[in-house]
Amino acid sequence: MSDETDEDRFFRELGGVCAELRQAFPRHVGLSPQRVQLLVRLRRDGETSHSDLRRALGLDGATVTRLVKEFEAEGLAGRRLDPADNRYTLAALTAEGERAAAELERAHQAYQERLLDGVTERERELVLDVLRRLRANMTSQEEP
Template structure:
């Protein structure tokens, strides 16, 4: 039997997954490609290893995506001068422009997603999510609830 908690977290997870996939479909780019491109835009030059860890992607996927972006002229790669075991990826000017356009498109898409959702409703959801995240932190600090 589904509990209210099951329904809450099921709906929350489902909504998050659907929103991420829907925007990727909207812009015609896979979600992993989108995530890598936007992470490089936000963080600047980043190692493949850090991208793998931050985005929870396997190393082969990160390498493949970076090589695809490089072939498209959106990313450049170089060996990390501080440690030649690592490869660094960075957006080219064309990549930065593409990412900036995606960010603008994402903002407009978010406005459309929130159509009919009042500011008060948005604040209520934000308060609930903030409380849930605080509870996660509390539970991780004290798993036995003492």
């Protein structure tokens, strides 16, 4: 007999699905989650400093530098010193990188559509309502 409560089961399932979702698309396209995040971030933000990428993606500086250098070697990105402050390095997608990122975003949209196959609009709204309520409840729990 299990001592797991309904609440335990709910949060275990929710957490499991969230963890799987973070990994599923990168695995589907054969890229690491960090490579996917970096490509998308550079496409959305344009030329960005390594330090801003580190903060935005929650990665350490060495990982950002390694990924940008990999993209550079593959012809997907370029780097240059920030002309306003040469202590910082800026990264930007090349035309080839822009094409790769655009294709990645198209693939992601199609992937999301397949994941939602058979899920009605009403069911989606219900899940969103529950997630909003959870977020509101967390916020209220954090207040003194």
